[in-house]
Amino acid sequence: xxxxxYHPEGPAHVKALIVCATMFLLRELEASAIDVxxxxxxxxxxxxxxxxxxxxxxxxxxxxxxxxxxxxxxERVESLRCFWHDRGEPLEPDSPLFPxxxxxxxxxxxxxxxxxxxxxxxxxxxxAKDGSWVVSGHSFRITAARTLTCHGLDPITIQLIGRxxxxxxxxxxxxxxxxxxxxxSRGTSRCFEHCWKNLIRQMAEQKKEQEVLxxxx
Ligand SMILES: [Zn+2]
Numbered sequence: 251x252x253x254x255x256y257h258p259e260g261p262a263h264v265k266a267l268i269v270c271a272t273m274f275l276l277r278e279l280e281a282s283a284i285d286v287x288x289x290x291x292x293x294x295x296x297x298x299x300x301x302x303x304x305x306x307x308x309x310x311x312x313x314x315x316x317x318x319x320x321x322x323x324x325e326r327v328e329s330l331r332c333f334w335h336d337r338g339e340p341l342e343p344d345s346p347l348f349p350x351x352x353x354x355x356x357x358x359x360x361x362x363x364x365x366x367x368x369x370x371x372x373x374x375x376x377x378a379k380d381g382s383w384v385v386s387g388h389s390f391r392i393t394a395a396r397t398l399t400c401h402g403l404d405p406i407t408i409q410l411i412g413r414x415x416x417x418x419x420x421x422x423x424x425x426x427x428x429x430x431x432x433x434x435s436r437g438t439s440r441c442f443e444h445c446w447k448n449l450i451r452q453m454a455e456q457k458k459e460q461e462v463l464x465x466x467x
Pocket of ligand 1: 309310311312318319320321
């Protein structure tokens, strides 16, 4: 089974959901509602149809320090297919890609609680010193915008793939190019666990974005 759940309404496959939500710049509710049919896997890419009729796709990025959505989602779909095959049933297209351990869709609350526990489990802090949470349901999108900026994607492209209707995205990626000079490791192949911890660390460093997050769509 998965590496979770961390919450009764959270996904059983924690890392897969967080990687998918981040790399496809999803809100927590969008991530929780992904159906098997929303994902199209080919030999070289994985595409997600979600939110406002948009389709976004990734090829393998295992030669970077990004967690690879192509391989994570290929494994997720294959694992679901095996799960149902073992029970003599086909994989239904309208079944959740990231179900709770009991089978139904996870909730918005369960996804956010899961992200906070993942941050704590990875050795970062999900709460600031004043007791407030450092991440919210929008944190997947914020982390993605900052991370992709560090990897050389321009702000306009990030705005397009993130489906932002305004230039609010510019506000919180403003610091990323400088940070990127220090942290980006393009062309450097890293193991999944390294990429995972890197992603979670960046999630936990978003406290200063909270006021900006509140103004987002
Ligand atoms: Zn890969």
